[in-house]
Amino acid sequence: MSRHVIVLIIASNRNRHPLIKGRSLKRQSILCRPVVYIMESATRCDIHIGNGRYVRVQEWKGDLRVDIREWDKKIPTKKGVSLPLGRWKHFVESVETIDDALNTKYLEFYNNHLGGNVYCTVEGVCVDIRQYWKPADTVIPTRKGICLRADEYKRLKDSIPQIGQTLPELDAFVPCYLQSDHQNQLGMLSCAECNPNDSQNL
Numbered sequence: 048m049s050r051h052v053i054v055l056i057i058a059s060n061r062n063r064h065p066l067i068k069g070r071s072l073k074r075q076s077i078l079c080r081p082v083v084y085i086m087e088s089a090t091r092c093d094i095h096i097g098n099g100r101y102v103r104v105q106e107w108k109g110d111l112r113v114d115i116r117e118w119d120k121k122i123p124t125k126k127g128v129s130l131p132l133g134r135w136k137h138f139v140e141s142v143e144t145i146d147d148a149l150n151t152k153y154l155e156f157y158n159n160h161l162g163g164n165v166y167c168t169v170e171g172v173c174v175d176i177r178q179y180w181k182p183a184d185t186v187i188p189t190r191k192g193i194c195l196r197a198d199e200y201k202r203l204k205d206s207i208p209q210i211g212q213t214l215p216e217l218d219a220f221v222p223c224y225l226q227s228d229h230q231n232q233l234g235m236l237s238c239a240e241c242n243p244n245d246s247q248n249l
């Protein structure tokens with residue numbers, strides 16, 4: 048397991064900070080240095096799927112995510128998507144239909160809602176996993192996402208068992224759409240994961 052250190056720097060405000068107020072200027076100058084908090088994110092697995100693109104299982108403050116991303120000299124780019132457990136599980140369960148869409152020339156445009164505003168689409172030989180947003184009546188793609196070429200998708204798909212071994216939590220994870228509050232339509236419509244753009248208007 049490798050570890051990445053995330054450093055958050057919070058500049059303190061000498062006039063408002065209750066511990067600093069009223070102290071000597073010299074003491075204040077010491078206290079007013081930026082406060083540095085060090086938090087660690089753990090990477091459970093790190094698999095290269097080709098062309099500088101990696102799939103990583105990351106844990107940060109108890110939040111587990113599967114990150115599929117292009118990196119540029121060890122720096123993450125915007126080309127990528129970070130999937131929480133529910134969305135990753137949905138993707139894994141969709142592999143068969145994605146393969147059908149890739150192998151069937153005459154299939155209509157494949158579009159699978161993974162949760163929130165994240166969708167998986169198949170365009171030609173590419174599998175696109177992307178964040179969308181809804182400015183009007185329909186959702187449109189943003190630049191946050193990744194279009195996987197055929198060989199990258201194949202490596203990602205082949206890595207699913209290996210990723211699963213590092214994600215024992217996935218077996219016990221129950222997607223929101225299988226939970227009791229989704230048994231009636233209103234429950235599902237008011238869920239931000241299933242109905243992200245209108246759930247707050249109900």
Ligand SMILES: [Zn+2]
Pocket residue numbers: 223224229235238239240241242
């Ligand atoms: Zn839901």
